[in-house]
Amino acid sequence: MGKKCAVCNEGEGKYRCPRCRITYCSVPCYKEHKGSAACDAAYERLVLEKESQAAKESAAVLKDFESEENADENEEGYRILPDQLDRMVESKELQELLRGPRLREVIELVDAAEDREATLDRAVENNKEFSDFVQLLVETINPEGAPI
Ligand SMILES: [Zn+2]
Ligand SMILES: [Zn+2]
Structure with missing residues (x-):
């Protein structure tokens, strides 16, 4: 069964x-929806979903980065806490950087790489x-600069 209008x-x-990806059934319904407050909302x-998705992707990248640094102390590697993720989502600076197409390219490259840690290291060194x-x-x- 498909979605309802x-x-x-x-x-x-x-x-x-x-624009907003909601589903509708017919031209009259679209006309009613187009430009409405519901479409804006x-x-x-x-957009928010996309931004938190971007933050989660960068969290995954950071997780690899940190887990290598802490490899001796913590076998499970590094975990991003929910409030840290919130801070990432709220950071305008980070969101700004993440919008850059080149940065997304690097993140996707690292994400798809077989040896993510080595690829990540290279990316940090060369970019x-x-x-x-x-x-x-x-x-x-x-x-606070406390050790993670
Ligand atoms: Zn409808
Ligand atoms: Zn819409």
Whole structure:
């Protein structure tokens, strides 16, 4: 069974709003939805979701980075605490950096690599943008400078 139309709640949600991705059933419903406050609200939710997804991706990158540094002390590696993740999502500086296409490229590269730690090390060494990002990431989630 498919989704219901988010506008009239009756028809089948066969189509998607290109802006906010809600589903709708027909042209009249889309006309009603287009430019509405509901579309704005759904679009904002979508943006927030994307940003927290980006933060989670960078958390995964950082996890690899830290787990290598702490390998001797902690076999399980590093875990991002929920409030640290919140801080990452809230950091405008980080979000700004993450919007850069080159940085996303590096993160995706590391994420897809077989040897993520080695790829990450190379990325930090060879890419100033990325090493700045990792630095900022560490500062953001760990503002007191206490050892993680
Ligand atoms: Zn409808
Ligand atoms: Zn919409």
